[in-house]
Amino acid sequence: MTHEERRxxxxxxxxxxxxxxxxxxxxxxxxxxxxxxxxxxAAMLWTIGGAMVASILAEIGMGVLNPRASRVTDDRDREIGRLGDRVGQAFVVIGAVAAMLMAMAQWHWFWIANVIYLCFVLSAVVGSLAKVIAYRKGVPQW
Structure with a gap:
């Protein structure tokens, strides 16, 4: 498993x-x-902050446990990274459009904030899942 796949x-x-x-x-x-x-x-802010800290600590731990792991990215890693980012980016756009429409319709702030947060999470999850699948199955050729 490459360093980028672990990430x-x-x-x-x-x-x-x-x-x-x-x-x-x-x-x-x-x-x-x-x-x-x-x-x-407060729960949302603590969750976002905690996730950021947990991710950083997990990557540091990954580096400590396997210090010789190749951190050099090749063309395949870059291509998989771009694929995952493109797949995940769609959810950021969906969240922004949804939040804009909800604000225009004067929905409660709770729903707007939670839709944005959910779409950021979906972006991270779906983008990461696309990367993992691409590492396991290969990058699709269009």
Missing amino acids: AWIMLMVSLLAYTGYAAVLLSRAEGGSLTATPYV
Whole structure:
């Protein structure tokens, strides 16, 4: 497994675990009440920050456990990286358009913030998943 593939796995797992934790905290705070009345800002910020720190620590740990791992990227790594980034980027655009439309329709801030966060997570997850699949199955030839 290459260094870049390990990075994709880290991004995939950290993103999924962080968002699952955020959703669990949010739903536990709601206690059957309205989600829009649930305090979400601190939980969202802590989750995003925690995911960033966890990802950095996981990459440092990966480097410590395997210091001789090749960190040199070749053409295949760059091509897979571009493919994963393009696949994931679609969700950033979807989230931005959805948030813009929700703001125009004057939806509650809760929904706008959570749609943006969900689309960022989907971007990371789907992009990382595309990278992992490309490492395992090969880059599709168009």
